[in-house]
Amino acid sequence: MNIFRFAGDLSHVFAIIILLLKIWKTRSCAGISGKSQILFAVVYLTRYLDLFTTYVSLYNSVMKVLFLATSGATVYLMYVKFKATYDHNHDSFRIEFLLVPCALLALVINHEFTVMEVLWTFSIYLESVAILPQLFLVSRTGEAESITSHYLFALGSYRALYLLNWVYRYMVESHYDLIAIFAGVVQTVLYCDFFYLYITKVLKGKKLQLPA
Amino acid sequence: IYIGPKKDEL
Numbered sequence: 001m002n003i004f005r006f007a008g009d010l011s012h013v014f015a016i017i018i019l020l021l022k023i024w025k026t027r028s029c030a031g032i033s034g035k036s037q038i039l040f041a042v043v044y045l046t047r048y049l050d051l052f053t054t055y056v057s058l059y060n061s062v063m064k065v066l067f068l069a070t071s072g073a074t075v076y077l078m079y080v081k082f083k084a085t086y087d088h089n090h091d092s093f094r095i096e097f098l099l100v101p102c103a104l105l106a107l108v109i110n111h112e113f114t115v116m117e118v119l120w121t122f123s124i125y126l127e128s129v130a131i132l133p134q135l136f137l138v139s140r141t142g143e144a145e146s147i148t149s150h151y152l153f154a155l156g157s158y159r160a161l162y163l164l165n166w167v168y169r170y171m172v173e174s175h176y177d178l179i180a181i182f183a184g185v186v187q188t189v190l191y192c193d194f195f196y197l198y199i200t201k202v203l204k205g206k207k208l209q210l211p212a
Numbered sequence: 213i214y215i216g217p218k219k220d221e222l
Contacts, residue, residue: 009222056220063222120219162221180221 001059002168008161009063015154016070022147023077028085031148033137034078035095039130041071042099047123049116090140093133102126111179124180128187131155135194144208153198156191159184 023029048064055061078086106122134152138144144152163184169175202208 005221012222050219054219060220060222067222165221175218 002165002172004161004165004168008158008165011154011161012158013063013066015151015158016067016074018147018151018154020070020074020077022145022151023074023082027082029078029082030085030087031137031141031145032078032087033091033093033134034075034086034088035091035093035133036130036137037071037074037078039095039098039126039133041075043123043127043130044068044071046119046126049119053116087137087141090137091133092140093136095133098126098129098132102129109179111177121179124183128159128183129190131187131190135190138194138208139210142210146202146207149198149202149208152191152194153202156188156195159187160191163188 019032023032044064044067048068051061051064102122102125105125106118110118110121131152138148138152163181166176166181166184197208197210
């Protein structure tokens with residue numbers, strides 16, 4: 001565990017808490033893509049199956065359970081409790097266009113052709129693109145509330161910090177995982193345009209509004 | 213025996 005990895009994890013937890021609090025406090029999930037949230041739930045479900053087979057550390061297990069529980073809670077709040085506030089007309093990204101290619105790629109490019117390993121690989125590929133429905137929703141409505149922007153910034157920072165963690169681990173431990181690195185780079189690049197808008201607008205107190 | 217790459221990250 002190095003500082004980049006830990007900061008990345010904290011940023012990830014922070015993002016999820018911001019989102020849950022926003023939905024809970026405003027009793028509304030307006031502006032949030034339920035499809036991205038479903039994809040994240042699928043990501044955690046397929047990645048953390050090793051909760052039952054491999055013990056790494058208490059920290060690891062607790063975080064895995066936390067991610068599973070909070071993503072389940074988010075999906076529940078959006079599709080059950082505050083269903084009436086869900087923006088489904090704008091949330092029209094077709095997730096099969098992400099699920100199918102990720103599944104096929106995981107079957108072809110993986111470390112080992114076993115059920116657990118293919119599912120892990122699938123979850124890594126899917127996570128890298130899971131935010132697309134959310135970014136698509138923001139582009140369709142042309143704007144995002146500040147709190148939604150903070151959520152996206154924290155969520156994007158998490159993988160960017162993991163990239164630093166992988167550079168560090170490569171140098172210090174000679175440890176690297178090409179699949180995770182490749183997907184992590186893709187994931188971070190997808191946020192770049194958003195990062196730019198966040199820094200130039202939201203941090204200066206303006207609302208995130210896309211140019212018309 | 214190959215047990216796959218080490219997965220200690222989240």
